[in-house]
Amino acid sequence: EKGGYEHFMLKEIHEQPKVVRDTIHSVLQNGKISFESVGLTDEEMRNIQQIYIVACGSAYHVGMAAQYVLEELTSLQVRVELASEFRYRTMTLAKNSLAIIISQSGETADSLAALRLCKEKGVKTLGIVNVVGSSIAREADDVFYTLAGPEISVATTKAYSCQLVAAYLLAMQFAKARGEITEERFAALAADIETIPEKIQRILEDKERLQWFASKIVNIKDAFFIGRGIDYAIGMEGSLKLKEISYIHSEAYAAGELKHGPISLIEDGTVVFSVVTQSALYEKTISNMVEVKSRGAKLFGLTTYGNYAMEDTADFTVYIPKIDNLFAGSLSVIPLQLLSYYVSVGKGFDVDKPRNLAKSVTVE
Numbered sequence: 634e635k636g637g638y639e640h641f642m643l644k645e646i647h648e649q650p651k652v653v654r655d656t657i658h659s660v661l662q663n664g665k666i667s668f669e670s671v672g673l674t675d676e677e678m679r680n681i682q683q684i685y686i687v688a689c690g691s692a693y694h695v696g697m698a699a700q701y702v703l704e705e706l707t708s709l710q711v712r713v714e715l716a717s718e719f720r721y722r723t724m725t726l727a728k729n730s731l732a733i734i735i736s737q738s739g740e741t742a743d744s745l746a747a748l749r750l751c752k753e754k755g756v757k758t759l760g761i762v763n764v765v766g767s768s769i770a771r772e773a774d775d776v777f778y779t780l781a782g783p784e785i786s787v788a789t790t791k792a793y794s795c796q797l798v799a800a801y802l803l804a805m806q807f808a809k810a811r812g813e814i815t816e817e818r819f820a821a822l823a824a825d826i827e828t829i830p831e832k833i834q835r836i837l838e839d840k841e842r843l844q845w846f847a848s849k850i851v852n853i854k855d856a857f858f859i860g861r862g863i864d865y866a867i868g869m870e871g872s873l874k875l876k877e878i879s880y881i882h883s884e885a886y887a888a889g890e891l892k893h894g895p896i897s898l899i900e901d902g903t904v905v906f907s908v909v910t911q912s913a914l915y916e917k918t919i920s921n922m923v924e925v926k927s928r929g930a931k932l933f934g935l936t937t938y939g940n941y942a943m944e945d946t947a948d949f950t951v952y953i954p955k956i957d958n959l960f961a962g963s964l965s966v967i968p969l970q971l972l973s974y975y976v977s978v979g980k981g982f983d984v985d986k987p988r989n990l991a992k993s994v995t996v997e
């Protein structure tokens with residue numbers, strides 16, 4: 634049932650080109666997006682002014698990336714909230730708002746409670762859910778189903794990737810319905826999003842280098858991930874992946890925050906993963922890389938082909954195929970998934986069932 638792979642996680646990582654393609658094509662065909670299966674209408678999208686994205690764990694990291702994309706493409710106000718915090722806040726929810734609950738299982742207790750709270754307060758709800766018929770799918774007003782199929786590995790990979798593209802498509806359709814995007818830009822994005830599956834495939838075919846790098850870091854005690862914008866959101870996910878299956882202490886920071894405290898943790902040999910795919914922010918993040926390097930950090934750089942600006946700074950660089958900046962997270966997360974996987978395997982851990990964790994968190 635593992636389809637020849639040693640673990641479900643590796644199998645699910647390799648399923649990503651297919652399931653991401655399926656999820657894209659569930660609403661995008663011939664350059665046009667239809668949300669008929671989701672329910673949310675163009676008119677509703679025009680009237681919404683505020684979006685609350687509510688989720689836990691990796692799904693929350695998708696929300697972080699989605700916020701940047703929605704803000705870039707639309708004039709919507711967007712807030713991203715951890716479900717376990719959101720539900721206990723005494724916050725006035727804006728009129729004309731939409732709550733987007735992102736959940737693979739559709740059963741996460743805090744996310745479900747947040748959904749119910751929004752409904753009680755009269756806020757329209759949209760679930761981005763993988764499991765058909767799950768509680769969140771049943772109770773949300775509208776549902777965008779990700780087509781990841783059953784995910785067995787506790788550490789999410791393919792569901793996360795499907796949630797990301799669902800968020801892009803949602804942002805694109807919001808922009809279109811609201812007249813906030815030119816036809817040309819929409820067409821360019823629609824063409825570009827279609828290239829994600831094959832580009833993920835290319836990254837998967839080049840995994841030996843990552844495997845080699847992973848073998849060099851199995852014994853590290855701490856790791857840091859830095860990035861700005863979407864790269865920060867991906868760093869958060871990379872860091873969670875690493876800690877949950879390899880048990881290496883790991884933290885992700887917005888690169889600009891380093892000097893407000895965390896840089897004191899950097900010492901000779903500390904491994905710092907830098908995600909650098911957002912072209913407008915290259916220089917700023919590279920200057921943060923230089924800062925940690927001068928304090929002895931070992932730098933893993935993750936960037937886009939064509940950006941060779943950090944070659945002199947990074948000790949090990951991984952390149953992802955070129956793509957619109959907004960979609961880069963779908964590619965940059967793949968090497969980080971593979972790396973965590975290989976580190977966990979290298980340490981002899983039970984990759985699919987990490988200690989202390991459950992696939993679906995139904996307690997609060």
Ligand code: F6R
Nearest residue numbers: 690691692736737738741788789
């Ligand atoms: C991490 C992971 C968790 C889940 C979180 C939310 O690899 O899988 O952080 O993302 O527990 O779960 P769902 O998406 O089922 O609500």
